[in-house]
Amino acid sequence: PPPPRADELAGLHVLRRVSLESVAGLLEPCPVRELSPGETLLAAGQPNNTMFMLLSGRLSVHLESPGGAPVAVLDAGQTVGEISVLDDSPASAWVVAEERSRLVAVDEQTFWRLVAASHEFAANLLFSLAQRMRANNTRFAASVRERVRLERDATVDALTGVHNRRWLEDNLVRIVQRHRAASLPLSVVMVDVDHFKKLNDTYGHRTGDRVLSLVGKRLVACVRPTDLTARYGGEEFVVILPSSDLASSGRVAERLRVGLARPPSKDDTSAPVPNITVSLGVAE
Numbered sequence: 001p002p003p004p005r006a007d008e009l010a011g012l013h014v015l016r017r018v019s020l021e022s023v024a025g026l027l028e029p030c031p032v033r034e035l036s037p038g039e040t041l042l043a044a045g046q047p048n049n050t051m052f053m054l055l056s057g058r059l060s061v062h063l064e065s066p067g068g069a070p071v072a073v074l075d076a077g078q079t080v081g082e083i084s085v086l087d088d089s090p091a092s093a094w095v096v097a098e099e100r101s102r103l104v105a106v107d108e109q110t111f112w113r114l115v116a117a118s119h120e121f122a123a124n125l126l127f128s129l130a131q132r133m134r135a136n137n138t139r140f141a142a143s144v145r146e147r148v149r150l151e152r153d154a155t156v157d158a159l160t161g162v163h164n165r166r167w168l169e170d171n172l173v174r175i176v177q178r179h180r181a182a183s184l185p186l187s188v189v190m191v192d193v194d195h196f197k198k199l200n201d202t203y204g205h206r207t208g209d210r211v212l213s214l215v216g217k218r219l220v221a222c223v224r225p226t227d228l229t230a231r232y233g234g235e236e237f238v239v240i241l242p243s244s245d246l247a248s249s250g251r252v253a254e255r256l257r258v259g260l261a262r263p264p265s266k267d268d269t270s271a272p273v274p275n276i277t278v279s280l281g282v283a284e
Contacts, residue, residue, distance in 0.1 A: 001032040004015060004104055008055040011077045015053075026113050030104050034272035035097035040066055041080070042095040048084040049108040057101025062094040071139070073098070079128065085111050113191060114267045150161045159209055160216025160237075168238060175228075175240060187249035189239040191219065191256065196235035211276060215260060222259040223252065246284040253280045 009020055009027070016092065031168045033052070035041060042048055043066075059080060060070035070091070074080055080095055085108050106114070155167035169260065179186040193199075193215060200208040219229045219237060228240040239256065241249050260278050 001102065003028070004032060004055055004102075008102075008103075012053050012055070012079070013077050014079050014121060014124045016124055018118050018124070023114060023116060023118055023121070026110055026117065027104065027106075030106050030110060032105045033105055035101045035103070037097055037099050039097045040094060041097065041103070042091040042093070044091055044094050046091045048081055048091045049088075051079055051082040051085050051106045051111050053079050053104040053106060055102040055104060058098040059101060060096050060098050062096065066094040066096045082111070082125065082129070085230045107157045143261070157216070157231040160213055160231050162216045162220060162237070165230065165232055168230040168232065172240070175179065175242070179242065184243050185245040185284060187241045187244045187246060187282060187284045189241065189249060189256065190232070190283075191215070191237040191239065192279045193235040193259075194277045194279055203274060207274075211274070214279070215276065218259050218262075222256050227252075244284075246282060247284045249284065253282050256280060 002263050004027075006020060009015055015023070020189055032055075033041075037249075041052065044063070053194050054076050056076045058076070059074040061074065061080070064166070074095075076192070081091070084087070084091055115125070155163060157164040176186060180250040193211065196208065196211075197212060212231075215237065216229070216231065219239060221231065223239060223241070226242055228242075230238045230240075232238045241252060244252065257278060257280055258278050263275060
């Protein structure tokens with residue numbers, strides 16, 4: 001391939017404000033590589049001691065495999081591989097040409113000579129690495145937020161906003177064991193919406209969904225912040241009452257029954273729903 005043109009070198013971020021005359025002798029022996037679309041430049045785990053400066057074209061970076069979704073895209077003017085040169089480690093990702101690309105391959109010895117010869121080159125390199133680190137931090141934070149959301153979605157009932165049965169099965173035994181070990185009372189209230197099938201048949205499933213959503217909201221509103229509410233089945237709910245004996249839990253159950261029987265207000269739902277009655281059972 002022909003050697004890099006002066007305008008191509010001038011477009012490299014790592015050579016901004018660098019006198020090309022001062023580094024021309026160092027860059028002249030560096031070979032130019034040309035990649036076809038789909039060709040792999042670096043493979044994850046592959047030893048690498050070269051920094052590649054992208055003169056033209058576009059590269060994509062992949063963590064899992066070269067055929068997976070890219071985590072980053074590198075355009076002309078950017079560099080890749082310098083981290084391996086800095087810490088003497090294998091490539092941590094796959095780098096693949098998205099389109100026909102031209103690159104200057106700077107070996108490790110030349111890399112450190114450039115750092116020693118040009119303060120501007122070293123500063124540009126640090127700035128590029130800082131930008132990459134900041135982008136990685138942003139992606140990591142987004143990944144953490146997404147994982148938290150997925151974990152929450154896996155344990156929260158989407159319709160009612162209370163815990164789902166999976167959460168109940170994962171946690172109830174542990175909660176019971178903790179109270180038994182501490183010799184503390186623990187009670188559970190089972191709540192079953194009366195005649196729910198008839199309600200669905202009469203008013204339709206959308207109204208049935210609004211009833212269940214309203215029940216979930218009112219159950220949470222009627223108990224303490226330390227109490228735990230879960231949807232057990234279609235129209236069945238469970239309220240866990242830590243440190244509550246049978247007598248006090250019976251009073252809570254009556255409060256729940258009265259609260260659920262209260263006619264819906266305009267704030268409860270966007271459309272009218274029939275009056276709700278429930279059957280409850282309490283166990284310590």
